[in-house]
Amino acid sequence: MHKYFLTLLLGALLALPVLAQESLSYQYTVGFALEPVVVDEPNALLLQVIDRRGDVVSGLEEDLALQLTLRNIQQRLSLSPGSREGTYRADVIPTSGGAWEIAVVGDLDGVAVFQKFLCTEGDFKCPMDRETIGFPLAAPSSANLQKRLSELEVGVANATAADPMGFFGVIAGVLGLLAGGAALMKRKI
Numbered sequence: 001m002h003k004y005f006l007t008l009l010l011g012a013l014l015a016l017p018v019l020a021q022e023s024l025s026y027q028y029t030v031g032f033a034l035e036p037v038v039v040d041e042p043n044a045l046l047l048q049v050i051d052r053r054g055d056v057v058s059g060l061e062e063d064l065a066l067q068l069t070l071r072n073i074q075q076r077l078s079l080s081p082g083s084r085e086g087t088y089r090a091d092v093i094p095t096s097g098g099a100w101e102i103a104v105v106g107d108l109d110g111v112a113v114f115q116k117f118l119c120t121e122g123d124f125k126c127p128m129d130r131e132t133i134g135f136p137l138a139a140p141s142s143a144n145l146q147k148r149l150s151e152l153e154v155g156v157a158n159a160t161a162a163d164p165m166g167f168f169g170v171i172a173g174v175l176g177l178l179a180g181g182a183a184l185m186k187r188k189i
Helices: 002-013 142-161 164-188
Strands: 019-022 026-032 043-051 064-070 073-078 087-092 101-108 111-118
Touching (some): 064 087, 073 087
Antiparallel strands (some): 019 026, 064 073, 101 111
8 A cells, every 4th residue: 555655746746647566576567747748848767666665765876777679779867866766867858759768777686677668659758749739830750850841852862963054055045035035135236
């Protein structure tokens, strides 16, 4: 009963919703500091570990880390002590939406730890693009701006690589018009 009260208390301290998973000796609870989680907005992942007696476990910042995975890209984030005893924080700025996998990894009491959490559209919200909630104008995310810039660069490269004879044709046409105009001017005089 005591550990469930602590999980609910952590849910109130962390931005709800949170996910909790139990192993043989510990319960791990993970959540984002700010909800909704918006791409390109600073945020943090928060972790709390509770032992089998229901007590929060402090001093694990050197033993554990959070491993983020999105579309086969992984990054490990170090933990620092959170604002409450037994909580840990890892700052992150999500740069892409999608289904994130967040794993608690490390070693506790000589036992390897790997507790995996998946964000979904249900309990644990995934980071969402700014376009989804922007008001009054939807602001594109940095990833979408980069995609648009890349498309523009390809378009410019293709236009530059197009038949250079077309450019010379335009120049010849302009010179022809100027010569014709000059000949008409001489004829009128």
